[in-house]
Amino acid sequence: MKKFLSLLLVCCLLLTLFAACTKKDDTPPPADDGDNETPAAETLKIGINYERSGGVATYGNSSVDGILMAFEQINAAGGVNGKLIEYEEHSMDNGSDSAEATTVATRLMTQHQVLAVLGPATSGAFKATIPVANKNKVPVISGSATADDVTGNFQYDEEGNLVLDTDGKPSGLQEYAFRICFSDSYQGTAMAMFAANDLKATKAVVITDTSSDYGKGLARNFVATFVEGGGTVVAQEGYVKDETNFNAVLTRLKGLDFDVIFIPGYYNEAGLIIKQARALGIDVPVLGADGFDSPDLLSLAGAEALNDIYFSNHYSSLSEDPVVTKFIADFKARYNREPDAFNALGYDLGMFVADALGRAAEATGEALKVALEETDGFAGVTGRFSVDAQHNPVKALVVIGLENGVQVSSVNASVS
Numbered sequence: 503m504k505k506f507l508s509l510l511l512v513c514c515l516l517l518t519l520f521a522a523c524t525k526k527d528d529t530p531p532p533a534d535d536g537d538n539e540t541p542a543a544e545t546l547k548i549g550i551n552y553e554r555s556g557g558v559a560t561y562g563n564s565s566v567d568g569i570l571m572a573f574e575q576i577n578a579a580g581g582v583n584g585k586l587i588e589y590e591e592h593s594m595d596n597g598s599d600s601a602e603a604t605t606v607a608t609r610l611m612t613q614h615q616v617l618a619v620l621g622p623a624t625s626g627a628f629k630a631t632i633p634v635a636n637k638n639k640v641p642v643i644s645g646s647a648t649a650d651d652v653t654g655n656f657q658y659d660e661e662g663n664l665v666l667d668t669d670g671k672p673s674g675l676q677e678y679a680f681r682i683c684f685s686d687s688y689q690g691t692a693m694a695m696f697a698a699n700d701l702k703a704t705k706a707v708v709i710t711d712t713s714s715d716y717g718k719g720l721a722r723n724f725v726a727t728f729v730e731g732g733g734t735v736v737a738q739e740g741y742v743k744d745e746t747n748f749n750a751v752l753t754r755l756k757g758l759d760f761d762v763i764f765i766p767g768y769y770n771e772a773g774l775i776i777k778q779a780r781a782l783g784i785d786v787p788v789l790g791a792d793g794f795d796s797p798d799l800l801s802l803a804g805a806e807a808l809n810d811i812y813f814s815n816h817y818s819s820l821s822e823d824p825v826v827t828k829f830i831a832d833f834k835a836r837y838n839r840e841p842d843a844f845n846a847l848g849y850d851l852g853m854f855v856a857d858a859l860g861r862a863a864e865a866t867g868e869a870l871k872v873a874l875e876e877t878d879g880f881a882g883v884t885g886r887f888s889v890d891a892q893h894n895p896v897k898a899l900v901v902i903g904l905e906n907g908v909q910v911s912s913v914n915a916s917v918s
Contacts, residue, residue, distance in 0.1 A: 544585055544586070545585060545586050545587070545588040546581075546582055546585050546586070546587050546588065546617060546859055546865060547588045547589075547592060547614060547615065547616040547617055548573070548587055548588070548589045548592060548616055548617060548618055548619075548620065548855060549589075549592045549593075549594070549607070549610030549611070549614060549616035549618065549619040549620065550566060550569060550589060550592060550593035550594065550619070550620050550621060551594055551596055551603060551606045551607050551610060551619050551620070551621040551622055551631065551642075552565055552566050552593075552594075552595070552596065552620075552621040552622055552623060553595070553596055553597070553598040553621075553622055553623055553624065553627065554566065554595035554596075554597075555595055555597050555598065556597045556598025556599060557598045557743065557744070557770065558598050558623065558624055558768060558770075559598060560769070560796045560797070560798055560844075561623040561624065561646060561796070561844050562595075562596075562598070562621070562622070562623050564796075564842055564844035564845045564848065565621065565623050565645055565646065565844045565845070565847060565848035565851070566593065566621075566848060567837060567845055567848060568645075568833075568841070568844070568845040568846060568847065568848025568849035568850070568851070568852065569589075569620055569848040569849065569851055569852040570589075570593075570852075571832065571833060571836050571837075571849055571852075572848070572849045572850075572851075572852025572853045572856070573587045573589050573852050573856075574836075575832070576852070576853070576856050582856050582859045582860045583859075583860055585865075587856065587859075591614075592610055592614050592616055594606045594609070594610065596621075596622055596627060598624075598627070599627070600626050600627045600629075600630040601630070603621075603622050603627040603628070603630050603631055604630045604631055604633075604634060606631075607619050607631035607634045607635065607642065608634050611634060611635070611638040611640045612638065616640065617640065617641075617859070617865060617866070617867055617870055618640060618641045618642070618643060618855055618867065618870055619631065619635070619640060619641070619642045619643070620642075620643055620644075620645070620851055620852070620855065621642075621644060621645075622644065622647070623644065623645070623646045623647070623844065624646070624647060624714075624716070625644075625647040625648060625649030625652055625686075625714075625715050625716055626649075626714065626715060626716075628642065628644045628647035628652060628679075628681075629647070629649070629651075629652060632676050632678070632679045635676075635678040635679060636676065636677055636678050636679075638867070639678060639867045639868050639871075640678065640867040641678045641679075641680060641867060641870055641871050641874060642678060642679055642680070643679075643680040643681065643682070643851060643854070643855060643874070644680075644681045644682075644683070644851075645681070645682050645683060645844070645847035645848055645850065645851040646681075646683050646792070646816075646844060646847050647681050647683070648681075648683055648684065648685055648686045648689065648716060648719075648791075648792065649685070649686055649715045649716060649719055650685050650686055650687050650719050651715075652676075652679065652681055652685075653675065653676050653679045653680065653681060653892055653893040653894055654672060654674040654675040654676045654679070654892060654893070655674040656672050656673065656674045656675070656892060657673045657674055664891070664892075671891065672891050672892050675891075675892065675893065676893070677871070678867070678871055679893060680874050680889065680893045681893070681894060681895070682847065682850055682851055682854055682882070682884070682887070682895050682897075683792075683816055683847060683884075683895070684816075684894075684895070684897060684899055685719075685894065686715075686716060686719035686720045686723060686791070687719065687722075687723040688899065689720060689723075689791045689792065689814045689899065690719065690720045690721070690722065690723025690724040690726075690727065690766070690791070691723050691724070691727045692814055692899050692901070693720075693724055693764065693789050693790075693791065693812075693813075693814050693901070694723070694724045694725075694726075694727035694728040694731065694733075694764075695727060695731065696789070696812065696814075696901050696913075697728065697733070697762050697764070697787075697789060698728065698731050698732075698733055700901075700913070701761075701762060701787055701812075703733065703761045703762040703787075704732070704733050704734065704761065705733065705734050705735075705736050705759060705760040705761050705762075706724075706728055706733060706734070706735050706736065706760060706761075706762045706763070706764055707735070707736050707737050707738075707739070707755055707758065707760045707762070707763045707764070708721050708724065708725060708735060708737075708738045708739070708763075708764045708765075708766070709738075709739045709740070709741065709748075709751065709755075709763065709764075709765050709767075709775060710738065710739070710740050710741070710765075710766050710767065711740075711741060711742070711743065711766060711767030711768065711771060712740035712741065712742060713741075713742040713743045714743065714767070714768075716766070716767070716768070716793065717766045717767045717768075718766075719766075720766030720791050721738070721764070721766045724764050724766065725738070736758050736759065736760045737754075737755060737758055737760075739751045739754075739755065741767075741771060741775075743770075743771070744770070744771075745771055746771075746774055747778075748771075748774060748775050748778050748779075749778055749782070752775070752778055752779050752782050752784060753782065755784070756782055756783070756784055760786065761786055761787075762786055762787050762788075762789060763779070763784070763786060763787070763788045763789065764788075764789045764790070765788060765789070765790050766790070766791060766793075767790070767793055768793040768796075769793060769794055769795070769796040769798050769799040769802065770798070770802070772790055772793065772794055772799065772803075773798065773799045773800075773801075773802025773803040774802055774803070776788055776803045776807050776808065776811065777802065777803040777804055777807045779807075780803075780806070780807040781807075785810070786810070787810040787811070787812060788810065788811050788812070789811075789812050789813065790811070790812075790813035790814075791813055791814045792813065792814055792815050792816060792843060793813075794811070794813035795813065795815055795842055795843045795844065795902075796842065796844075797842065799907070800907040803907070804907075805906040805907040805908075806906065808904045808905075808906060808907035809904070809905055809906060811903070811904040812901050812902065812903050812904075813901070813902055814899055814900070814901055814902075815843045815899075815900055815901070815902045816843045816846060816847055816884040816885075816899075816900075817843055817846045817847075817883055817884040817885070817900065818900045818902060818909070818912035819840060819841065819909060820909060820911075820912045821912065825881060825882070825883055826846075826883055829841065829846065829849060829883045833845060833849075843884070846883040846884050847884055849882075849883055850882035850883050850884050853880075853882060854874075854877070854880060854882065855870075855874075857877070857880060858870055858873040858874045858877060859873070861873045861876065874889060874893075875889060875893070876889075877889040884897070885897040885898050898914060899914070900912050900913065900914055901913050901914075
């Protein structure tokens with residue numbers, strides 16, 4: 503009997519110990535005092551790599567202002583599938599330098615582990631970041647890199663058809679590079695046709711920024727299209743970045759017979775060329791591309807010189823599209839100034855990557871790349887577009903007309 507009681511006591515003791523070991527801990531977790539950071543898994547990290555200082559800082563700063571407004575609106579509305587976009591600590595200045603752009607992209611991808619990098623604004627700096635993107639499988643997306651070869655060095659057969667690799671993708675495609683702007687060839691072609699069809703020009707002079715892929719690409723396509731259409735390019739002159747005195751070139755041109763000038767380059771030099779041309783009495787229409795779109799063009803050239811100025815652009819503030827008018831109203835409320843095209847492109851870029859993140863199968867660079875490729879009918883401030891097989895948008899172009907430095911007209915330019 504004593505043995506039985508002893509055995510029963512041991513069993514009860516063991517059950518008590520087992521229950522104590524398996525008892526659920528009902529102690530509540532520590533209260534959130536507001537100092538805890540949101541776990542990384544609950545945010546979507548996006549890197550911003552733009553020209554915030556240096557020679558083309560106006561493009562970078564305008565683009566970033568648009569991006570930040572887009573992300574602020576997205577986060578205020580609850581984020582993307584319930585996750586907020588984390589971006590402020592991942593916004594870096596590349597100083598308008600291609601080598602620094604590569605360094606920034608590398609840091610964002612390897613140290614900050616972002617899902618995508620937005621920018622840079624210019625083609626040369628953007629292209630410098632693509633090898634890093636391909637290596638790390640992190641998409642890089644630009645709102646304004648217009649060089650023809652930004653997303654790849656593509657090949658075409660004798661009939662003009664795009665050559666495809668064995669996987670069905672265009673040969674030469676930069677797999678992780680995307681843009682939401684049209685290309686230089688599209689701009690150059692459109693401006694040549696605008697000169698011939700809208701301005702009835704038959705003789706043109708071209709003054710090219712020969713130090714940039716941007717200028718050379720625009721010039722090449724403008725000349726080819728203008729000549730093919732029956733026009734004559736009377737002269738071609740060149741300049742390089744940071745030149746300020748163009749009187750020698752303009753004096754040579756003044757004695758020639760021409761009815762339009764095309765300046766494929768950025769506002770920095772274009773503003774001075776226009777000012778000095780007008781001072782010499784050259785009053786023919788001056789054409790350019792989206793590189794003209796900066797408030798600094800007015801300060802460099804002066805209002806009186808900016809008449810009969812036309813340039814291709816991504817959007818017009820004169821549009822009555824509700825998407826555009828809302829963007830303008832929101833931007834003015836946020837920044838207390840009128841938005842330019844780079845503000846609009848930056849805003850669309852932020853919304854574009856958020857749209858793809860919302861459709862991506864998972865929060866990885868590879869999944870985001872697939873979602874970007876599948877974009878169809880994205881409705882942006884700069885137009886509705888889909889992404890083609892070359893990672894370019896299929897979208898429209900407008901030509902802006904200036905009088906006394908103020909936008910007074912906006913027309914669609916045909917390339918057909």
